[in-house]
Amino acid sequence: MSGLRSYIFKAAVRLLFFLVNVFALYLLLRGHNLPGGGFIAGLASAIALVLLSLAIGLEELHRVMRFDPMRMAAAGLAMAAVTGAAPLLFGRPFLEHFDAHLTGLPLLGELHVGTALAFDIGVFLVVVGIACKIMFALGKSTQRLRALVAEEERRYSAPVEQPIEEEPPIRAATNPSTPSPHVS
Amino acid sequence: MSLETAVLVGVMFSVATYLVLQRSFVRILFGFLILTNAANLVLLAMSGRPDGKRGPVVLDPSAPMVDPLPQALILTAIVIGFGVAAYLVFLLYRLFLDQKTTNAADLYEEPESNS
Amino acid sequence: MNWPVAPILLPLFTALAALFWGRPGVGRRSLVAGSAAAQLAVSLGLVCATLEGRIFVLGLGAWPARFGIVLVVDLLSALMLALSTLVALASVLYAYAESPTRAEHPLRAPLTQFLVMGINLTFCTGDLFNLFVAFEIMLIASYALLTLEADDWDIKHAFPYVGINLFGSALFLSACGLTYALFGTLNFAQIALRAAPCADDPRLWVLALLLIVVFGIKAGLFPLYYWLPNSYPTLPIPTSALFAGMLTKVGVYVLLRIFGTVLPHELAFAHTLLAVMGGATMLLAVMGAIARNFIRGILSFHILSQIGFMVLAIGLFTPLSVAACILYIIHHIVVKSSLFLIGGVAMRLNGTDDLERMGNLWKRTPWLGALFLCQALSLAGLPPLSGFWGKYLIVVAGLEQAQYALVAVSILASILTLFSMVKIWNGAFWTGSDRVPVRTSDWRWRAMTAVVAGLTCVSLAIGLGAEGVVQIAIEAAERLLDQHAYADAALGFLGKTAANPIP
Numbered sequence: 131m132s133g134l135r136s137y138i139f140k141a142a143v144r145l146l147f148f149l150v151n152v153f154a155l156y157l158l159l160r161g162h163n164l165p166g167g168g169f170i171a172g173l174a175s176a177i178a179l180v181l182l183s184l185a186i187g188l189e190e191l192h193r194v195m196r197f198d199p200m201r202m203a204a205a206g207l208a209m210a211a212v213t214g215a216a217p218l219l220f221g222r223p224f225l226e227h228f229d230a231h232l233t234g235l236p237l238l239g240e241l242h243v244g245t246a247l248a249f250d251i252g253v254f255l256v257v258v259g260i261a262c263k264i265m266f267a268l269g270k271s272t273q274r275l276r277a278l279v280a281e282e283e284r285r286y287s288a289p290v291e292q293p294i295e296e297e298p299p300i301r302a303a304t305n306p307s308t309p310s311p312h313v314s
Numbered sequence: 315m316s317l318e319t320a321v322l323v324g325v326m327f328s329v330a331t332y333l334v335l336q337r338s339f340v341r342i343l344f345g346f347l348i349l350t351n352a353a354n355l356v357l358l359a360m361s362g363r364p365d366g367k368r369g370p371v372v373l374d375p376s377a378p379m380v381d382p383l384p385q386a387l388i389l390t391a392i393v394i395g396f397g398v399a400a401y402l403v404f405l406l407y408r409l410f411l412d413q414k415t416t417n418a419a420d421l422y423e424e425p426e427s428n429s
Numbered sequence: 430m431n432w433p434v435a436p437i438l439l440p441l442f443t444a445l446a447a448l449f450w451g452r453p454g455v456g457r458r459s460l461v462a463g464s465a466a467a468q469l470a471v472s473l474g475l476v477c478a479t480l481e482g483r484i485f486v487l488g489l490g491a492w493p494a495r496f497g498i499v500l501v502v503d504l505l506s507a508l509m510l511a512l513s514t515l516v517a518l519a520s521v522l523y524a525y526a527e528s529p530t531r532a533e534h535p536l537r538a539p540l541t542q543f544l545v546m547g548i549n550l551t552f553c554t555g556d557l558f559n560l561f562v563a564f565e566i567m568l569i570a571s572y573a574l575l576t577l578e579a580d581d582w583d584i585k586h587a588f589p590y591v592g593i594n595l596f597g598s599a600l601f602l603s604a605c606g607l608t609y610a611l612f613g614t615l616n617f618a619q620i621a622l623r624a625a626p627c628a629d630d631p632r633l634w635v636l637a638l639l640l641i642v643v644f645g646i647k648a649g650l651f652p653l654y655y656w657l658p659n660s661y662p663t664l665p666i667p668t669s670a671l672f673a674g675m676l677t678k679v680g681v682y683v684l685l686r687i688f689g690t691v692l693p694h695e696l697a698f699a700h701t702l703l704a705v706m707g708g709a710t711m712l713l714a715v716m717g718a719i720a721r722n723f724i725r726g727i728l729s730f731h732i733l734s735q736i737g738f739m740v741l742a743i744g745l746f747t748p749l750s751v752a753a754c755i756l757y758i759i760h761h762i763v764v765k766s767s768l769f770l771i772g773g774v775a776m777r778l779n780g781t782d783d784l785e786r787m788g789n790l791w792k793r794t795p796w797l798g799a800l801f802l803c804q805a806l807s808l809a810g811l812p813p814l815s816g817f818w819g820k821y822l823i824v825v826a827g828l829e830q831a832q833y834a835l836v837a838v839s840i841l842a843s844i845l846t847l848f849s850m851v852k853i854w855n856g857a858f859w860t861g862s863d864r865v866p867v868r869t870s871d872w873r874w875r876a877m878t879a880v881v882a883g884l885t886c887v888s889l890a891i892g893l894g895a896e897g898v899v900q901i902a903i904e905a906a907e908r909l910l911d912q913h914a915y916a917d918a919a920l921g922f923l924g925k926t927a928a929n930p931i932p
Contacts, residue, residue, distance in 0.1 A: 260400075264404075267404075268403070
């Protein structure tokens, strides 16, 4: 399946994808002191990806954007955790954040930056990764594609089973259904 | 205001309980979603009457501010609820694929030959 | 000052490293095992430090109390941390002994570490909503572990587990809301101070009942336990040992913490309710165990039955009975995990865990039989093994309170426990026809038995060194019940950190 067959939709999504992502970036940067932040920005960005996947199809999306959502989420979690744990090195409490007001920067002028932004970027990555994982896995499964691409299969799939029991267990007889499809 | 919220929470909890006890997977799923939202509404009601107060993010010191803590708690609870709901969708979908049924009562029926 | 966060951060970073590592290999295994050992070392260090009377308090992010979250580690928390990391280490090592690297599921190690992180956060936290978050981390990791390696028969039994825990979470969230409305805070220490004058307030009673239901679901108390005995046997053995040892005990710990430290001590009706629920749980669950015919099923029901003892001890609510509860938790976590692991070794040797088709283990592997006998009799409460001392203290506390019916029920439940343990002993170890195979050809069962032997040594040490352990338990109970000392410690640090708020 290669997405919806409306040319208007396809053309609009190409534009919308960037617009939504820019908006997500805006939400991410203005977070902390104003409505916004990593979670909402992550959801917006994930929605942009879902729109794109509807327009060009999941296989094509995976071909143009090679990323493993699980690793993205893990990287985000690592970033947030490291930001939280960094103050420990200086004997400060866990999760303490610091900020600084920079003036006289080239191009930008004044800038107020804080470590909370790094934490928020971590949250952003977690949310994009998890939301993509959820929606793509469901989407692939309903379109009868394999839930994991080859790369993910290598990393996360279950190993070949080593049967402990010699004879087939009794309980297997309770379910005469066909072998289960691939669902993550 | 508090009374209406209390009634609404009560209705949502009862609707959720009713739906969760149904057999269809979709109803069970909706039941849990409503349940999460009912609990969030309880939390929201705990920040007190909102009349005439400003939101905790608007920079206008003239009006008193709504208690921001319950809203922070709800945000956390929504995020957790989002993750758990996604898990539940997958669990029910996997059950559907494995057992070829969307009826929860069929899942736990012991076949005659084995029991 | 940051020590309380170490038992949480170590599993988190280990899980992330394991996730990035990808396929399991020797390197990843040593990393996870090393981290588990380091967690145990940190927890033991915390036990030693708190034993001297220190209470570790950490305000996360240096926020003042009403907005911030505090982590508090007192003696009881440190003991629980040590137990959870001990069981996690045993489970990790057992899993390595059980299967080669190529048969290990790549996501099991990260999820187990996330589970340990949630459990440890539950023990450390000093804030009701943070407790909710910790529970959710623990529960989501446990949902994932429950379905990770499940086949289509197993996965049906994950659904009741998920369902009842979702319901419990919603009720917990409502309880958080009610607490915040009543006291304007979610910090344990502040709640303790503000709740003390309003012990007669019916709204507080509602809160207490709500919390009993919420944590009763997690602990597996009488009307709320049906989800447990069917879902635990579907887990892989090392994971089921971790679940059996820790997850329900987390519920018991929180009941102890809430009724001992947070809510006022005058809530007599809630204590009576807990005692009666505990009595009903121990009797009905042990009957369920007798009706089961496979090892993991029997042991799963025994978890519940033993939970009944602990909750009965909380319900009696004297300093002695709370100490008995703590002693019982210490004993039970070690014994129950090792019994699940022994069941796993027996399953591997016999190729099944159906008692009808097992047998001959005593003849071929007497050491395993000795370990099982030791732990099973300890579970039933025979002196001088560790289970006896906990039960003895509970009975003494019950007699002091003149709760003769509950004492009689607990003794009856112990006898029935012994009966069902003898059933496993007869079925799997003592008898068996010659047709039952015992496969001792490969070396893996020996390594698995060695892990179990380590846990059994800990359990024996608890039983034989009961004098010292009882002293520690009494000390922990006294500090748990001393609400003012807890509040002073948890709130006293605020003066130091409030000076540096974030603008």
